[in-house]
Amino acid sequence: MTWTVMPTFEDYTQARAAFEWDLPDAFNPAVDFLRKHDDTSRTALRYEDPDSGLETYSFDDLDDRSDRLAAALAGLGVEAGDRVGAVVPQKPENPITHLANWKLGAVSVPLTVLFGRDALQYRLSDSEATAVVVDPSVRETVEEIRDECPDLEHVIELGTDDSVSGNARAFDDLLAAHDPGLEVYDATPATPSAIMYTSGSTGPPKGVRHSHALWLGRAAAAYNYFDQGLEPGETTLWTPADWAWGAALGGTLFAAWHHGCTIVGWPRDGFDPEAAYDLMARHDVDKAFMPPTALRMLMSVDDPEDRFDLSLETFASAGEPLTSEVVDWVDATFESVSVNEFYGQTELNLVVGNSDAWFDTRPGSMGKPFPGYEVRVLDPDGDEELETGEVGELAVKPGDRRVFFDEYWKLPEKTAEKQTDSGWFRTGDLVKRDADGYLWFVSRTDDVILTSGYRVGPMEVEEAILHHPDAEQAGVVGVPDETRGEAIKAYVQPATADYDPAQLREEIRDLVRERLAEYEYPQHIEFVEELPTTTTGKIQRRSLRNGGTPSDGTDD
Template structure:
């Protein structure tokens, strides 16, 4: 663990100045962190789970050790080996955490996916990753209709419930297996640079890219997230609002809280986000620290915040995109707490944030995380002057920081595009002020952030083009008070089809069925041509400018 890891300091300047990473030859989050907590505080609460029906389960760190040992034995017993890749798609059920820790313990590379993915999305991920196994929940079996038999590399199919062949049933209980028997199975130490997990992240061109994280860099790196940004202590009860398929889950529902021994509070809901019900969860579970995306915060502050007892909360956080100042103010007036923002990516841990002891500045992302040199640079890789807009970048030379991904798998173009001299370029733009605070400007590419999700325009466009009425389309994000951005599609129709509200609705429904529902265009505009470059690439920037001008005229 880092030398400065005894506890989060309230003095940001000295913490940032003195922080140094340890770089062990071997590291494994399950054995080095979970097992350590199990030895030191075996009965301390580690996972507090509940769902919409009122069911509730509590697991200690000793339980996590035993369940993950069992999961590791179960997976290796199916023939899975260190380095094999498994795709895991489950809702927020305890089995997700047991299996993930089992994968980590055994050195099996897990690849999370959201239950919102469709068969097409899943099939792509299995094929491009070379997955050997699929781990899912009984409630998600329908997602694999049309996938079984179409993924030749997958040899093992596992479900938490009863399912027909070729599915194998996984039960989280040891089923008569003693802890001594579980421990008797030797899992050799994983090297620091061994692969840990792969995330799929949306880009502006092509299908989602594979982001590779290693055992030590990501497992250790999130100590920054947990101790310094979430500001967690062992006695805390932390809740992060995220489903299991997103990197934010790793930040606040896995590595972040458990890196410091805090309790991970999980609320499993399957439908639409219910802000009233969620506030009651915060009250009932006596949550002390809470993180949510801006979309959720915008809904929460519209409720009667005085009707619930939130006195257990000691701080609140937001990440994913900039949060509206009025939302921060409303929450602070009701609870006395400032919503502290943070910034990072699927490719990183938290790299910029409002940390304890730091003066909050509404609208700012904060200052660089301990262990990271973050700057605003120009197209030549030089730092720009304070007050000047540029690209957000992380210094990777002469030493690559812990917490940064190893690279995009099988994508030399993406790796080259994200490298500029001594820097990793995030793809976002910002301005730094004279005090070192960063202020987000926008994305330097076309990725759309909507309701906390990252959506690449190509993913939506490729779904639209499958409809016989669509000849071509272009997708952009349009600013939206509730969603952050809403997806808008400009559609060029094939001969014989006429624009109409009915056709627009048909196309929206078609996209929902073809790809994950959150990717559907909430607005469709039929056009007779699309702006393009000389080389034939769609000029989405021109579409965004046209949309902005149109909105200004309507407001005027």
Template structure:
């Protein structure tokens, strides 16, 4: 049962406590569900304040190898730190609507930074610690961030672009960093500020956060979400992530960075809403280490991409050496699981539920499985979440005229849907292309059968999905073209046994430059340094001329044909 604290300021919102229902079927649950979106809603109140005031010693986060030596943070401690940080930001002139970057991995400071921003009515901007100079500069500049938390893992990247960021005036460092001019240490700064702060009143429609996502053309897009987004995630979280069960022993985890929607939006924040702890862990993922993590913390539920599960499958000895009986539900998405993984999970984790799910940064938690309600089928992702209308649309007209079993574009009803983004930051024309005829277009192709089960077919565009990350080829092409040895480049996704898909670059060289293995290494490092480490082309092939359309665009389909021919 979900025994949540209830006050006049934080009514229970019964719609999101599906674990308390006695459901006979998926259809019965879906037919009875109705959205409950208060006019006034601030996520910080629901995920932090109400728990901190009712049960301050309740554990909110476990942080493995925490630099401060704590290892465990309660809701009371999160609230106290977030209140002090909010007071500090306010003293710096930062308030409602201002953007605050959070460039911190799976650490308590990350959650504190977001909660403090939302308490102010400000807008948080999650930023990956894997970004290189171009990736970090663009997002901080485009969002107009006036403050930012910078982790030790990214401090050198930040300092190399700091002079280019005119709007950024407040910088807090996290971790083992000696602050430079214009920077202050996160925890040292908080010491001078009050631990009392009244969370501002926000409308459910007010801006909450800007997640940046890559597409196939142009710069990364800032995805504006409102506070209501959080409520939009909860129905599928209850079915897909928790299998309609909340217990006093729940402990959640994901290898997905808390700087991405997958880590922050679909695991950490829903966990805190229900008063459950999440484990933070920043070591390099090796697969075998997960089994020890599960045993150490008694992890019950986790989201993990198929790539990571395949890595875990290579470590049977480690699996057999640890007690994995705590695991109840494993969820995945980003690419197809495949029956081999499903069978392995059922064998290794003593019959734990395993569910696939589907969504994207603009509209997540749309479709998923739920074994307790028999809402799962081999080879299918699952059914639409409660409150969601997901249809297969004609890719040209965006009309729901596609018959069951036929391939079309996956679309979700946009109007009145709390999970859908508001618009792209400063890109109205791209918003207009994303939302048509009342449908949010996912740009993915799929089918839905007569029983409502969704099957993913392919991307409509050229986005590369690697280990669950969506990678835009144009950003990589632009980065490669910035190297003196490169005349031009085209990037496609190629099949990879471990990651599902990885970027491959076809490169034409500048005059008098000769191809070599050392040049391949140099180009790969060039991209790593400027974009994100997962975006670099793992394969590079030198080519005399890139195939192009009549308008000069790279014909990636021709490159894919070349790859297929070997």
């Protein structure tokens, strides 16, 4: 199979049987994303600068700029295998940095501008990054931690010498001082590509080192959850998610370029649903990766198809289960827009999902395994495969080992623990599979609440609470209880300031009892103005268990 586009399968069963990974012997993602297309003068990136307006970049433009940056990095002493961080929002310099790294054989470390001091320091120090490209918004933070990152030799700030001060080098001036035409590093699918950090749910964040095959795996998944509709030169994609997040970087941005499509970049501090609709209309966005929180915010806008000239065909979503209200809203609001939920991990690519082209979405379901992967539901305390309907740990086996992570950076024991002797990768996620093959997320293994002998997944309770119209967001944890062992406590962010606490508590408890089970209702409910969240919008249950402290910018 030639990795220009994914093969199209009309039937899911046929796709599962016929698809095989056939990775090329030589592969450099910078070449794949920029140079293999029939017309490299086509627009690859439409960037809306908050200050100067619209900028467009062709594949040729990005190739030229990443060549120049690669030459500049080489001049600073960056070599193959060195780690280079990128702390840049949805700006062209973000992918240009990654592309330049790979042209040198260097390893990218994607980081978000939402990280605070400690989060940035830990990741830059742990990855032993020798250089980092930063947005002006985080320059002071990086300077503050620079002495605590002993390997960090070079800080490159976006801008020119006129705007950059101190010991940082100016991104624009570095590009201007070097020429394109660099000889690209001779890479393969197994060449080290990126270190992406986990959320740190069971301790300090772990660096997950991937090879270049990662991007092929993400491009394959995107082709499926975008309903096999990524047409070169025709499809335009957008996501409000930070390009440091794997599903946005690999599953949207680089997936678009692998398939020869256009991506929209639009850095913003927050999410405004009216402005989001306007952006998608102006750029004829037809495929959007939209986290569930963003979808719920889009629901607040009345009659979007009447008010905006939309070209939307598919919403893809991940990060938390979609409630039936969201799926029903998409069906009722848009004439022909599908919504496909999918699932993946930092370590294991995007492996399970829905595709409206193949089968009906079941609200709240993770979907079915994508072609190229096998899944099992295992006993959490052993390797025994469980029966349909039983809750167990999701395990995944890829058809090609290279599309999964290579190692936890400097943690060989943790790496070994992730994979069984028979080649199955344990996800740490509890799921169940129904009779039709759909997988349903229950909880992380370390978030399970043991109450009165029952195992309760907090996400399931959270989803039930969110069915109440007066509940904007919810986080559920277990708290010590003398009788039950653990009691269920819900932190709820009300949707309005006008509510009766006693009445809302009882309505939520009744709702959970009704939707789930008697033993799953929250014995304790605390109303809060805001819940602590990770940089990707997930509830920080660890913070809630510690008393509901505000988010510090690290993932839970």
